[in-house]
Amino acid sequence: MWTKSEPSCQASYINDVWFTVTVPPSGNLTLQTGEATGSDVDDTIMAVYSGTCGALTEVDCNDDDDENGGLFSYIALTGRTPGEVLYVMVSQYDSFFSTTTPGQFRFAAFDADLLSAGTFDKNKFVAYPNPVKDVLHLSYAENMTDVAVYNMLGQKVLGASPASNDANLNMSSLSNGAYTVKVATANAVKTIKVMKQ
Numbered sequence: 001m002w003t004k005s006e007p008s009c010q011a012s013y014i015n016d017v018w019f020t021v022t023v024p025p026s027g028n029l030t031l032q033t034g035e036a037t038g039s040d041v042d043d044t045i046m047a048v049y050s051g052t053c054g055a056l057t058e059v060d061c062n063d064d065d066d067e068n069g070g071l072f073s074y075i076a077l078t079g080r081t082p083g084e085v086l087y088v089m090v091s092q093y094d095s096f097f098s099t100t101t102p103g104q105f106r107f108a109a110f111d112a113d114l115l116s117a118g119t120f121d122k123n124k125f126v127a128y129p130n131p132v133k134d135v136l137h138l139s140y141a142e143n144m145t146d147v148a149v150y151n152m153l154g155q156k157v158l159g160a161s162p163a164s165n166d167a168n169l170n171m172s173s174l175s176n177g178a179y180t181v182k183v184a185t186a187n188a189v190k191t192i193k194v195m196k197q
Helices: none
Strands: 013-022 029-035 044-052 055-062 074-077 085-093 105-110 125-128 135-144 146-150 156-160 164-170 177-184 189-196
Touching: 013 105, 029 044, 029 085, 044 074, 055 074, 085 105, 125 189, 135 146, 135 177, 146 164, 156 164
Parallel strands: none
Antiparallel strands: 013 085, 029 074, 029 105, 029 177, 044 055, 044 085, 125 135, 135 164, 146 156, 146 177, 177 189
């Protein structure tokens, strides 16, 4: 028998959809939602569960991505059992102040460890503004050899080879939503999430 599991981070939700994801060999899994062009969905709630249908246990829940102040959800899981199947519920925030019309959104599940390597000193790295409207400014103590921007589907949509410790990415032509920016130096790779407005 199916019993609906209420997410712990937000009780006001509507139009939920479910996904299954498999934990990669690293045991680390990043899940994120984002805006789909032309959709009325502008605020998501995401909850991750382990177990079986009818006997689910919440692993994590995120109403809004506090990391970047956005209204879409972002969860980073570490130390999970490789091969474990997790259930992911994504829903709209239900408020009489905003639309609750069903629509599309973007969903990504990936192993962030595959996007990172080496030692990257995050204290010497600056990326601003975030959210960005036009130009994203990047600065690091070492020369950045490659900068790439990926959409929620994992497609590279923008790139640069600055060979400098400063870089400016013109993101004005990109659609609004969440993007992953991968910054590479000669010795390391850093991945960040950026919201485009």
